[in-house]
Amino acid sequence: MGITLNGQNLFDEQQLDILPGGLSRDSIERTVAGLDGVLSIDLGKHSRKIKQTGVLLAENRTRMNEKINAIATYLDGDTHTLVRSNGESMDALRMDTFKVSNERTSGNGFCCDYEIIYTQLKI
Numbered sequence: 001m002g003i004t005l006n007g008q009n010l011f012d013e014q015q016l017d018i019l020p021g022g023l024s025r026d027s028i029e030r031t032v033a034g035l036d037g038v039l040s041i042d043l044g045k046h047s048r049k050i051k052q053t054g055v056l057l058a059e060n061r062t063r064m065n066e067k068i069n070a071i072a073t074y075l076d077g078d079t080h081t082l083v084r085s086n087g088e089s090m091d092a093l094r095m096d097t098f099k100v101s102n103e104r105t106s107g108n109g110f111c112c113d114y115e116i117i118y119t120q121l122k123i
Contacts, residue, residue: 003082003084004082005080005081006080006081007083008070010070011052011054011071012055012056013054014056015054015055016052016054017053018052018084019053020048020090020120024045024046025042025044027040027041027042028040028043048119050093050117050119051116051117052082052116052118053113054113055113055114056111056114057111058109058111060110063110071114071116074095074098075096075097078094079121080095081093090120091120092120092122093118093121095116095117096119098114099116100113100114101113
């Protein structure tokens with residue numbers, strides 16, 4: 001079983017890496033008249049960034065463009081679910097950026113590097 005986004009097998013597992021960002025908490029600090037110091041209100045866990053990098057493979061330029069366009073449709077502002085090969089699921093992901101670089105020919109056709117940045121809205 002490969003990595004899927006909303007149940008779709010869009011990614012080749014070539015040099016695939018998924019790096020979840022660190023968890024953080026958010027707070028508001030305000031000064032209050034008559035209080036020596038500040039009032040700090042804890043707002044709980046905040047969203048985190050997840051970076052996915054890898055290489056896409058295709059038999060020809062047309063097929064590569066189809067793969068790139070299929071992934072780019074997820075730049076829609078909605079939340080999605082990414083499931084890794086080991087079954088680990090990451091929910092409430094919004095795809096913020098999708099970058100393709102280093103397009104080149106390979107022995108079997110075309111390949112390119114890609115980078116996706118997600119924001120995980122609920123942790």
